[in-house]
Amino acid sequence: MFAKWKAELSICPLFAGIAPEELQIMLACLNPEVRRYQKNELVTVEGEKFLGVGVVLAGRAIVTKESVAGNRVILSSLQPGDLFGEMVAFSGRKGWPATILAQQDAAVFFLAPEKIIGNCPRQCGSHRRLITNMLRIVSQKALNLNRKVEHLTIKTLRGKIAVFLLEQAKEAGAMTFMLPFNRNEMAEFLNVARPSLSREMGRMKAEGLIDFHGASVKILDAEALKRMAE
Amino acid sequence: MFAKWKAELSICPLFAGIAPEELQIMLACLNPEVRRYQKNELVTVEGEKFLGVGVVLAGRAIVTKESVAGNRVILSSLQPGDLFGEMVAFSGRKGWPATILAQQDAAVFFLAPEKIIGNCPRQCGSHRRLITNMLRIVSQKALNLNRKVEHLTIKTLRGKIAVFLLEQAKEAGAMTFMLPFNRNEMAEFLNVARPSLSREMGRMKAEGLIDFHGASVKILDAEALKRMAE
DNA sequence: TCCTTTTGGTAACCTAGGTTACCAAGCTTT
DNA sequence: AAAGCTTGGTAACCTAGGTTACCAAAAGGA
CATH class of the missing domain: 1.10.10.10 (Winged helix-like DNA-binding domain superfamily/Winged helix DNA-binding domain)
Structure with a gap:
């Protein structure tokens, strides 16, 4: 099912160091929810219920946020292999921190946080690798932000x-x-x-x-x- | 062995939601390395090999860093129950990001990252909870830093x-x-x-x-x- | 109750740095 | 080769905001 997105998934940092065959098996186990969007459709809405860490499988999207002034600001763009929602997934927050808009027809999957952490029948290295990757991604974001704060102050x-x-x-x-x-x-x-x-x-x-x-x-x-x- | 620090450990965010008895069992399994320091002794040295996520068990310490100007700057202080090193533990970096100095006789334990992630004989809820806590701690740091960057820019x-x-x-x-x-x-x-x-x-x-x-x-x-x- | 310290506000002064517009050099595209 | 675009530098102008010193009110401690 995910084999068609083999190339995109292999460049996603969440799956770094996981062999393609192992990844297919693990995804079959984790069973992330794939959703498709048409151009200009909303992938996420700021404040609405968080579904899980998102991975872009196909298409392009932009991450936007409403400033306190009420303006919509484009924060970044997303393309296949990109991850989103990783900073809030385990933070305790319940809602999406930003609104994501598909700029082309797109496919995305959502991986619920408890599935990343959860007990799968096969306690394999891949699962542990997934968790380690998750920790590395968030840690590196924190360190980069820390450095930015140091400069800005x-x-x-x-x-x-x-x-x-x-x-x-x-x-x-x-x-x-x-x-x-x-x-x-x-x-x-x-x-x-x-x-x-x-x-x-x-x-x-x-x-x-x-x-x-x-x-x-x-x-x-x-x-x-x-x-x-x- | 860790029972004497029961109270301190119970307030450490890394162990939030873990029952005291379960915690003692898990720590026996994880076997973190306890080290003792005398007043004014260095707990960590910036750049030196990272040992693991640190938890202050007793005493007080300060986190310092050398600015690019060559000055030593106090970043924060640590007291029993406090965590340190959590942002670099899974980031891929090999060295301590800061120098920590004991301000009183202190006891600290270090929990190697691979032990947090690793396969323990008992795949219990506590271990999964440890991982979830770790993710929550780093995620919340990242979100707080993100907010700070937003303000500073x-x-x-x-x-x-x-x-x-x-x-x-x-x-x-x-x-x-x-x-x-x-x-x-x-x-x-x-x-x-x-x-x-x-x-x-x-x-x-x-x-x-x-x-x-x-x-x-x-x-x-x-x-x-x-x-x-x- | 009195003294000390902390907090919050003010004013004068001065310059750091943002803004705007412009231009030359280098690079890219036709 | 020529035209167009990007990049980096410049200058004039102006004000935002940092600094310094001071003070009154409030809070805390003796």
Whole structure:
């Protein structure tokens, strides 16, 4: 039944490390609920009863949320193999945190949380792998959000840039590295205005703190950057 | 062996919903490693090999981290029943994300991730409950961090206040409610300066948008606040 | 009851950084 | 090769909001 979506399922992080044959057997056991949607149909409605972790099998959808201002905001898009609802599945919340809209005819399955955790007749490695995957996915989300909070709480523009560059240097293990973002993306990540980012990086260059050509950056005065990062 | 810490363990969220007798049996099975520390001894060292999810059994400790500036920052404090290391346990990371320092003589146990997930001889409800608890804890952290990111990415001070107050009203189910923070805490949560927060709330009051006396707040013009929250 | 501390509000001052518009260089498409 | 688009940098302008210092009211402790 799920064999037709073999390729899509194999790239879903929830099923990472599970052999295709094993996956088919496990899904037959777990028996997730497949639902189909036509273009522009609602897959989930914010606040309505949560059905389970969702996996997109076919088609495309967008995740939207209503801001407190009453505007609908697009948070992300989903394509085959993508997961959704994983952060709320075990959180104790009962309703969907966002509204998902099919942008093409789509197929999705929903895997109830208690099925992920539950006792299946075969206590196989695959089931344990499913649980481990679930934990890894949510943990990595939490760590990424934690890092984002750390960046966002820095008060000054120069402080944000300094911390970001020092972090990149640490990860690269060198004082010369390639930025993983273009300017627009870097500005968005740091939650600052692109022209302001440009201006400040230019000033830092003029002061001999850094040098850069496009995405290539070299830290010239790490100690000074560290002082700014405080 | 763990009976002496019965009270501490019963308040640990990792063991929520597990009967004390069941817990003792399960711990005998899981066999976490208990370690004792003297005051000022290091419980964990940032970057060093992760041993497992930690639970404080006795004593107190502080969680610290070295900023990119090289300063040691206190992130939080730990007391009996508190959990630590839960976000990295299943994330794939190998090292401790922070340094923990005992502030009193302390006892801690470490529960290896594979033991939480692993096949114990008794596939009991308690073990499944442990896994569910783990998922709930990490999920709730992720959701809290997500909320914090949402607040921090708002650009203007007035926007931050508007969103915060609209959110409080929604949770209270009324346009009059008590703030859950004092001014200092609210300023810290919104990452703004306390006098600025005070000034702006005063202006919003003068403009007839809200009314407040201390922690008691009443929204007078929700539509205007919604426009500001965009 | 009195003293101390905490909390919340205010004002003056100043600059950090957002906004807007524009432009050149580089890249992509026709 | 030329046209169109994206990216990165710049400058002028302006105000939002941080900082500092201070103070009154309220709360807590002796």
